[in-house]
Amino acid sequence: MSQELKHMSEEEFRNEGFLQEVNRKFFHPLGLALALELGKDKDGDIRKYWGIIDCREDPEGMFFDQEILDPAKADRIESLLKSKLANRIATKECNDDGIQEINKK
Numbered sequence: 001m002s003q004e005l006k007h008m009s010e011e012e013f014r015n016e017g018f019l020q021e022v023n024r025k026f027f028h029p030l031g032l033a034l035a036l037e038l039g040k041d042k043d044g045d046i047r048k049y050w051g052i053i054d055c056r057e058d059p060e061g062m063f064f065d066q067e068i069l070d071p072a073k074a075d076r077i078e079s080l081l082k083s084k085l086a087n088r089i090a091t092k093e094c095n096d097d098g099i100q101e102i103n104k105k
Contacts, residue, residue, distance in 0.1 A: 017073025031056035
């Protein structure tokens with residue numbers, strides 16, 4: 001029997017800092033941004049939008065405005081990463097940074 005996958009809400013993804021950190025550490029240096037907009041339409045229904053903003057032609061990539069960067073979110077995600085590091089390395093599937101290795105043939 002396979003394990004059912006759990007899903008995180010968009011609100012939690014944003015509020016806990018995952019959106020900020022995936023943009024800050026991965027997408028923005030490449031000139032990309034994962035965009036998530038949540039709101040209500042005129043009928044009061046929740047509206048969700050996911051998309052990728054593409055500014056790859058910008059030579060330095062993208063930056064957050066320092067006023068909206070949240071250090072507590074960055075710390076929370078870093079702590080979660082550190083809590084998994086030793087176990088990831090122990091699997092022998094990952095390098096010393098906990099990044100999964102690609103088997104090159």
